[in-house]
Structure formats: C-alpha cells, structure tokens
Amino acid sequence: xxxxxxxxxxxxxxxxxxxxxxxxxxxxxxxxxxxxxxxxxxxxxxxxxxxxxxxxxxxxxxxxxxxxxxxxxxxxxxxxxxxxxxxxxxxxxxxxxxxxxxxxxxxxxxxxxxxxxxxxxxxxxxxxxxxxxxxxxxxxxxxxxxxxxxxxxxxxxxxxxxxxxxxxxxxxxxxxxxxxxxxxxxxxxxxxxxxxxxxxxxxxxxxxxxxxxxxxxxxxxxxxxxxxxxxxxxxxxxxxxxxxxxxxxxxxxxxxxxxxxxxxxxxxxx
Amino acid sequence: xxxxxxxxxxxxxxxxxxxxxxxxxxxxxxxxxxxxxxxxxxxxxxxxxxxxxxxxxxxxxxxxxxxxxxxxxxxxxxxxxxxxxxxxxxxxxxxxxxxxxxxxxxxxxxxxxxxxxxxxxxxxx
Numbered sequence: 596x597x598x599x600x601x602x603x604x605x606x607x608x609x610x611x612x613x614x615x616x617x618x619x620x621x622x623x624x625x626x627x628x629x630x631x632x633x634x635x636x637x638x639x640x641x642x643x644x645x646x647x648x649x650x651x652x653x654x655x656x657x658x659x660x661x662x663x664x665x666x667x668x669x670x671x672x673x674x675x676x677x678x679x680x681x682x683x684x685x686x687x688x689x690x691x692x693x694x695x696x697x698x699x700x701x702x703x704x705x706x707x708x709x710x711x712x713x714x715x716x717x718x719x720x721x722x723x724x725x726x727x728x729x730x731x732x733x734x735x736x737x738x739x740x741x742x743x744x745x746x747x748x749x750x751x752x753x754x755x756x757x758x759x760x761x762x763x764x765x766x767x768x769x770x771x772x773x774x775x776x777x778x779x780x781x782x783x784x785x786x787x788x789x790x791x792x793x794x795x796x797x798x799x800x801x802x803x804x805x806x807x808x809x810x811x812x813x814x815x816x817x818x819x820x821x822x823x824x825x826x827x828x829x830x831x832x833x834x835x836x837x838x839x840x841x842x843x844x845x846x847x848x849x850x851x852x853x854x855x856x857x858x859x860x861x862x863x864x865x
Numbered sequence: 866x867x868x869x870x871x872x873x874x875x876x877x878x879x880x881x882x883x884x885x886x887x888x889x890x891x892x893x894x895x896x897x898x899x900x901x902x903x904x905x906x907x908x909x910x911x912x913x914x915x916x917x918x919x920x921x922x923x924x925x926x927x928x929x930x931x932x933x934x935x936x937x938x939x940x941x942x943x944x945x946x947x948x949x950x951x952x953x954x955x956x957x958x959x960x961x962x963x964x965x966x967x968x969x970x971x972x973x974x975x976x977x978x979x980x981x982x983x984x985x986x987x988x989x990x
Binding site for chain 1: 872873876948949968969970971972
C-alpha cells in the first residue's frame with residue numbers, strides 16, 4: 596500500500612464542503628443584510644448586518660401557527676413511520692409465501708412519483724373527511740418504502756440467535772421487535788426520524804392541495820404566501836427561509852452520526 | 866443520568882431556557898414607551914415641535930400617532946404596538962428633521978432614543 600500524502604484529499608474535501616455550504620451561507624448572509632441577490636459585484640462579507648429582518652418576518656406572517664402546524668404534522672409522521680416501517684421491516688426479515696413479490700412491489704412503488712398519486716390520495720383523504728386537518732396532512736407520509744428497507748437491513752444485521760433465544764423464552768413477536776430489535780437498531784431509528792422529519796417538514800405540494808385555512812398552513816406554505824405578498828423584501832424573505840431551515844438542520848446535526856450509521860448499516864453484516 | 870444529560874436533551878433544554886428568558890424580558894419591557902428629544906442645529910432643545918410616529922410596514926409608511934415636545938424638547942409615545950417605526954419632527958421657523966428609523970426587537974418594546982432628533986433649517990417644517 597502506497598503512503599500518499601493526505602493533505603490533497605483533505606484540501607479537496609474542504610473545497611467541496613465550502614462549495615456545498617455556499618448556498619446556506621448566502622441565504623444567511625442575505626437574511627442579515629437584505630442585499631438583493633442581483634447586486635453586482637456581490638459582497639462575500641456581510642455589509643451592515645442586523646437582525647431586524649427576522650423581526651419583520653416574525654410579524655409579517657403568523658409564524659407561531661405555521662411552526663406549530665409543521666411540528667404537529669412532523670411528530671405524527673415520525674411516530675407513524677417508526678411503528679409502521681419497523682413492523683414492515685421486521686416482517687420482511689421473515690420467510691413467507693409471496694415475500695419476493697411483495698419486495699418487488701415495494702421496489703416498483705418506489706419508482707412511482709408522488710405527483711402521480713396525488714389525485715387518488717386527495718380522493719381518499721376527502722372520503723375520510725380529513726381535508727384541511729393535521730391528520731390529513733400527515734397521512735400520505737405515514738410510511739416510506741426506503742425507510743422500510745432501512746429497518747429490514749438493520750434487523751438483518753442482528754444475529755438470529757438473539758431472536759431465537761427470545762422466542763425460546765416465550766417473548767411474543769411484537770415484543771421481540773419493540774424490546775429487542777429496535778433498541779439494537781438505533782441508527783436505523785435515527786435515520787427514520789431524520790428522513791421522515793425532513794420530508795414532512797419540507798413538504799409543499801400536499802399541504803398546498805389539501806389546506807384551505809391560513810391557520811392550518813405549514814411553514815413551506817407560509818413561505819409561498821410570503822413570496823406572493825412581499826416580493827421586494829429580500830431580507831425578510833431570506834430570514835424566513837433561515838427560520839424554516841433551522842429546525843431541520845438542528846435535527847440532522849443532533850443525530851448525524853446515527854443517521855450515517857443507519858444509512859450504511861445494510862452494507863455490512865454483524 | 867446519561868438518558869437525561871445527552872446532547873439532544875441539553876440542546877432542547879437550552880433552547881427552552883432561551884425562549885423562556887426572552888419572553889420574560891419581553892413581558893417586562895413591552896409598555897410601548899418611546900422617548901426622545903428634539904434639538905435645533907445648535908443642539909438647543911426645541912419646545913413645541915411637532916413629532917409624528919409612523920409605522921414602517923414592509924411596503925409602506927403610515928402615521929400612527931403625533932405629539933408635541935415639552936419645554937425641554939422631550940417627547941413620549943406610549944403603546945405604539947409596532948416593531949418598525951419612523952419618526953419625523955418639525956417646527957415652523959426652526960425646520961424639520963429627516964426620517965429617523967427606529968427598529969425594535971419586538972412590538973411595544975420600550976426605547977429611549979440615544980441620539981436627539983435634530984431639526985435642520987434647510988428642511989422646512
């Protein structure tokens with residue numbers, strides 16, 4: 596094995612990281628300066644930074660309402676995803692007739708974009724009387740097939756002898772899942788929490804379709820309202836963007852190690 | 866103790882502490898009192914100057930209150946219930962001020978203007 600110097604790799608990684616972080620920096624910089632994005636030449640360093648665009652954004656729209664709606668929907672989605680995806684992933688670790696076809700069906704369903712299922716999803720939600728409700732907002736996101744496979748890969752990596760020992764001790768199947776497998780699959784749980792949170796938090800199209808009252812809107816919908824009414828207030832708009840982005844970034848940063856472990860757990864056994 | 870003192874609970878506890886602290890501060894400083902002084906170009910107080918408090922919305926400027934300065938050139942507004950304000954002042958024979966922007970961190974925040982509003986003879990009232 597050659598002993599190459601590591602600094603070129605680190606330099607390249609730092610460069611790529613900076614490129615990836617530039618949009619975030621630019622959004623934050625604009626939120627404290629209000630500088631128009633079309634200003635030329637653009638300034639890299641914030642000129643006359645001040646926090647008042649956040650105050651404007653806070654009062655321009657009913658932010659607490661939007662925030663609480665997003666939180667309520669995200670909590671419902673996360674809870675449902677953990678239960679449903681873990682149960683489905685646990686089922687897929689077992690051998691049963693037609694398992695291969697079910698896995699194929701799941702994989703095939705992953706290729707159908709959500710936009711293609713909006714009309715039936717709307718009709719089902721309407722028949723259930725859930726239009727313009729938190730439950731209606733959360734319902735289509737109650738399970739994600741990718742997360743089912745994350746759980747399956749994570750459960751597959753747990754030694755079967757552990758499950759057999761539990762069965763010999765008379766532990767029921769649902770307790771095996773919740774009390775033995777899930778505590779051992781914490782990275783998968785973290786990945787599920789983060790993915791379902793981010794997908795729910797950033798969802799724009801579904802709330803746009805089923806929400807009618809302003810007080811039921813979520814944060815991404817609030818962003819569109821902002822764009823429609825206050826087109827020339829760059830600073831406040833970007834401040835609102837930061838306020839929408841911050842919770843997702845916080846959740847990711849808090850659980851990033853488990854998230855990465857969860858995504859890669861299927862790559863190895865044991 | 867590990868299940869209590871981990872980075873998730875500590876982070877959310879810190880956020881909760883900041884939010885509670887900020888709201889306590891707001892409750893104690895939200896009488897909407899805005900105080901200041903009006904002076905002429907020589908720095909002498911201007912009595913009887915007409916001071917107008919405007920609301921600065923995202924797209925417009927609208928007057929919401931007005932008052933006169935006392936013998937020491939002082940003025941006070943109460944319960945303005947806004948977070949972005951613009952002050953203008955003027956007096957016949959002395960002149961008028963430019964627009965003085967007053968940005969607050971929350972609605973009704975109490976504020977004493979650190980700099981007096983100067984009336985300029987080149988700007989007629």
